[in-house]
Amino acid sequence: xxxxxxxxxxxxxxxxxxxxxxxxxxxxxxxxxxxxxxxxxxxxxxxxxxxxxxxxxxxxxxxxxxxxxxxxxxxxxxxxxxxxxxxxxxxxxxxxxxxxxxxxxxxxxxxxxxxxx
Amino acid sequence: xxxxxxxxxxxxxxxxxxxxxxxxxxxxxxxxxxxxxxxxxxxxxxxxxxxxxxxxxxxxxxxxxxxxxxxxxxxxxxxxxxxxxxxxxxxxxxxxxxxxxxxxxxx
Numbered sequence: 191x192x193x194x195x196x197x198x199x200x201x202x203x204x205x206x207x208x209x210x211x212x213x214x215x216x217x218x219x220x221x222x223x224x225x226x227x228x229x230x231x232x233x234x235x236x237x238x239x240x241x242x243x244x245x246x247x248x249x250x251x252x253x254x255x256x257x258x259x260x261x262x263x264x265x266x267x268x269x270x271x272x273x274x275x276x277x278x279x280x281x282x283x284x285x286x287x288x289x290x291x292x293x294x295x296x297x298x299x300x301x302x303x304x305x306x307x
Numbered sequence: 308x309x310x311x312x313x314x315x316x317x318x319x320x321x322x323x324x325x326x327x328x329x330x331x332x333x334x335x336x337x338x339x340x341x342x343x344x345x346x347x348x349x350x351x352x353x354x355x356x357x358x359x360x361x362x363x364x365x366x367x368x369x370x371x372x373x374x375x376x377x378x379x380x381x382x383x384x385x386x387x388x389x390x391x392x393x394x395x396x397x398x399x400x401x402x403x404x405x406x407x408x409x410x411x412x413x414x
Binding site for chain 1: 308340342344346351352353357358363395397399400402404405406407408409
């Protein structure tokens with residue numbers, strides 16, 4: 191069974207940093223693109239970033255480019271999102287997703303990031 | 308960036324009805340890399356349709372996707388009570404990837 195479990199969310203002040211992680215199991219992690227998607231409270235889905243199987247290609251939404259960094263550790267079957275210069279508008283539930291091609295086919299339950307003073 | 312516009316914003320129907328949800332793209336979605344997701348409160352999205360018309364594993368055949376280029380449709384042939392949720396389209400052809408704003412399907 192494919193499982194994705196996000197962690198690392200919490201309350202952070204504006205301008206602060208946070209690193210999210212996603213532990214995976216039940217599939218060959220190194221064979222899939224991986225993706226982060228977020229959802230602000232009561233709002234729709236926003237694609238954040240994705241990363242190729244070997245980490246050689248990364249893509250970002252304009253809203254996070256230059257502030258967020260996606261990375262992966264294929265030896266540990268884990269995905270990460272390092273978030274810097276956080277803003278109130280980054281407050282959201284952050285989902286980790288396995289992607290077949292670029293389509294996300296399995297999702298975790300999400301980890302909540304709140305940016306507030 | 309490809310902007311996806313979903314209509315209607317809210318669809319009010321009854322169990323047994325047929326639902327037709329629309330997703331229009333601001334430019335052509337290459338290779339019809341368009342997906343549909345269902346999201347229920349407190350749950351992550353669930354993939355329903357991939358590549359515009361391919362049902363994901365375990366998805367009932369009352370769900371079907373169609374369309375190409377810039378106009379796509381999700382049809383639910385006969386609504387079941389568990390189908391009332393929010394539906395999103397998602398283009399996976401051009402970076403940055405984008406989602407539509409969602410259609411709420413309510414009783």
